[in-house]
Amino acid sequence: MTKGLxxxxxxxxxxxxxxxxFPIYWMITGSFKSQSMAVQIPPELFPSAPxxxxxxxxxxESEVVRWLLNSVLIAGGSTLLACxxxxxxxxxxxxxxxxxxxxxxxxxxxxxxxxxxxxLVPLFTLMKNLHLVNNGWSVILxxxxxxxxxxxxxxxxxxVPNELLEAGKIDGCSEIAxxxxxxxxxxxxxxxxxxxxxxxxxxxxxxxxxIMLSDESKMTINVGISTLVxxxxxxxxxxxxxxxxxxxxxxxxxxxxxxxxxKGITVGSVKG
Amino acid sequence: xxxxxxxxxxxxxxxxxxxxxxxxxxxxAYREFWGFFFILPFLLVFAAFEIYPFLDAIYxxxxxxxxxxxxxxxxxxxxxxLGDDVFLKSIRNTFLLVLGVVPLSVGFSLAAASIVxxxxxxxxxxxxxxxxxxxxTSQVILSIAWLWIYNPMTGVxxxxxxxxxxxxxxWLSDSSVTLVAVIIVVITWCVGQPFILYLAGLGGIPSSYYxxxxxxxxxxxxxxxxITLPLLKPTTLYVVVTTTIGAxxxxxxxxxxxxxxxxxxxxxxxxxxxxxxxxxxxxGLASAxxxxxxxxISIFSLIQFKFFRSDVEY
Numbered sequence: 105m106t107k108g109l110x111x112x113x114x115x116x117x118x119x120x121x122x123x124x125x126f127p128i129y130w131m132i133t134g135s136f137k138s139q140s141m142a143v144q145i146p147p148e149l150f151p152s153a154p155x156x157x158x159x160x161x162x163x164x165e166s167e168v169v170r171w172l173l174n175s176v177l178i179a180g181g182s183t184l185l186a187c188x189x190x191x192x193x194x195x196x197x198x199x200x201x202x203x204x205x206x207x208x209x210x211x212x213x214x215x216x217x218x219x220x221x222x223x224l225v226p227l228f229t230l231m232k233n234l235h236l237v238n239n240g241w242s243v244i245l246x247x248x249x250x251x252x253x254x255x256x257x258x259x260x261x262x263x264v265p266n267e268l269l270e271a272g273k274i275d276g277c278s279e280i281a282x283x284x285x286x287x288x289x290x291x292x293x294x295x296x297x298x299x300x301x302x303x304x305x306x307x308x309x310x311x312x313x314x315i316m317l318s319d320e321s322k323m324t325i326n327v328g329i330s331t332l333v334x335x336x337x338x339x340x341x342x343x344x345x346x347x348x349x350x351x352x353x354x355x356x357x358x359x360x361x362x363x364x365x366x367k368g369i370t371v372g373s374v375k376g
Numbered sequence: 377x378x379x380x381x382x383x384x385x386x387x388x389x390x391x392x393x394x395x396x397x398x399x400x401x402x403x404x405a406y407r408e409f410w411g412f413f414f415i416l417p418f419l420l421v422f423a424a425f426e427i428y429p430f431l432d433a434i435y436x437x438x439x440x441x442x443x444x445x446x447x448x449x450x451x452x453x454x455x456x457x458l459g460d461d462v463f464l465k466s467i468r469n470t471f472l473l474v475l476g477v478v479p480l481s482v483g484f485s486l487a488a489a490s491i492v493x494x495x496x497x498x499x500x501x502x503x504x505x506x507x508x509x510x511x512x513t514s515q516v517i518l519s520i521a522w523l524w525i526y527n528p529m530t531g532v533x534x535x536x537x538x539x540x541x542x543x544x545x546x547w548l549s550d551s552s553v554t555l556v557a558v559i560i561v562v563i564t565w566c567v568g569q570p571f572i573l574y575l576a577g578l579g580g581i582p583s584s585y586y587x588x589x590x591x592x593x594x595x596x597x598x599x600x601x602x603i604t605l606p607l608l609k610p611t612t613l614y615v616v617v618t619t620t621i622g623a624x625x626x627x628x629x630x631x632x633x634x635x636x637x638x639x640x641x642x643x644x645x646x647x648x649x650x651x652x653x654x655x656x657x658x659x660g661l662a663s664a665x666x667x668x669x670x671x672x673i674s675i676f677s678l679i680q681f682k683f684f685r686s687d688v689e690y
Binding site: 121124128130143205212217223224227251304333340344350355365366 | 411421429432491502506517522525564572631649650662669670673674677
């Protein structure tokens with residue numbers, strides 16, 4: 105490749121990165137623009153007279169704090185429970201033998217390929233019969249059943265040497281101790297990657313949350329924000345403030361655990 | 377006396393425990409017990425919230441099922457859907473969306489990764505974060521930002537075009553451009569994962585392959601076609617299949633940006649399914665849509681598996 109072509113390719117790449125980041129930049133800066141500044145043409149690339157009025161309005165007129173709390177509880181609860189369930193499953197799949205093991209793992213693989221939305225209607229009816237409409241459990245339980253989580257933990261569990269567990273058995277460890285004292289410490293990094301995956305999955309599981317959580321006080325942040333689009337219609341600054349409030353927590357998680365994000369993506373696919 | 381019965385049972389168990397502990401340990405039942413002990417939590421939730429809904433959806437699709445009615449109609453829902461213009465349009469829109477999103481985002485990811493792999497770790501890290509951030513940011517939040525960007529009067533998209541002397545575009549209300557507007561948005565959250573995977577895949581190709589090719593006088597393009605692409609085939613398969621599955625289920629951006637309109641020009645199968653079930657209460661019909669969607673996705677995935685299967689072994 106010639107030097108000029110290389111330079112042009114680099115330029116295009118950086119422009120694309122800016123294009124991808126632009127909506128986020130526009131949202132954050134827009135949240136500090138007053139209603140008249142937000143609709144002014146030409147628009148200001150950076151608010152010249154930033155205001156926090158949008159945030160004041162947001163906190164006064166919506167339950168955004170409640171929604172954030174709901175999201176944290178639901179995503180956190182889903183993560184904790186899904187990690188326990190999937191880690192046990194990964195252990196059972198790789199370090200134990202039970203009847204129907206191969207069939208069950210086959211089902212896990214098959215269901216990973218089926219769109220979850222196929223089961224939307226029956227799942228809705230099921231939750232209604234369990235009286236879990238407008239209840240956080242209705243969105244936590246399906247996340248615990250994610251086949252990808254079990255698959256991911258099976259991949260990680262395979263890397264734990266069998267010799268380690270055999271040595272533990274000879275030393276007289278109980279089955280529970282083998283799992284908690286020997287197995288868990290070794291798969292810890294894998295659980296970290298899974299936790300990040302489940303947390304962001306649950307945080308963004310919008311469609312299902314929209315169906316199950318219609319009560320304003322029960323909504324998660326994404327569902328809540330989406331209702332503000334019509335409530336704050338044409339008030340773009342206030343809409344952006346709401347969106348920014350939803351962005352910050354997950355952004356913090358992303359920055360703090362970026363390593364695990366990448367690991368979760370790569371382990372789940374090519375190296376599997 | 378419950379207390380007495382309890383201690384008797386405990387004595388018996390202790391006896392069993394002491395006398396044939398080794399035998400029990402080695403027995404099949406013991407192994408089965410612990411295997412099931414660890415799989416049980418997953419088995420329960422997986423059966424109840426994954427397998428059962430899938431099977432029940434297929435069953436329900438054979439009923440005229442809604443609030444206060446449930447009547448067996450065989451394949452009635454399916455024949456209704458295949459004769460429904462709006463549903464056929466939603467299939468067409470979904471196909472166009474998939475055909476627009478998948479090649480563009482996968483092609484772009486591969487090109488970007490091929491450039492970034494030669495850069496320093498810090499630059500690679502910048503691009504990984506830039507391309508992955510839109511995925512983290514949730515489709516709801518991005519859609520709301522785009523709703524403003526696309527506003528024909530006050531949005532920055534038309535302002536940007538006006539700098540080049542281009543007339544304002546009615547991004548979300550002119551049915552000839554709405555699907556393009558939707559595709560642009562969807563691509564921004566479809567690039568992050570393929571990019572990271574391609575970067576990892578490219579990093580795994582031994583540089584000796586390229587050096588050997590250089591000695592043989594191979595051009596950069598030749599190296600790309602004969603070394604890089606074949607070796608990345610497993611990554612490409614995974615990326616194409618998962619991006620296709622994701623694009624087939626596009627929902628959020630439709631709900632927030634266009635509501636399926638104008639004139640059903642952006643109604644996807646998923647959006648129509650949602651409206652049919654949860655707005656109009658036709659649960660049986662919606663289940664049939666879900667089944668058809670799953671069938672379409674399976675067909676696409678199978679074709680892709682056939683096409684991209686790594687038949688080249690190194």
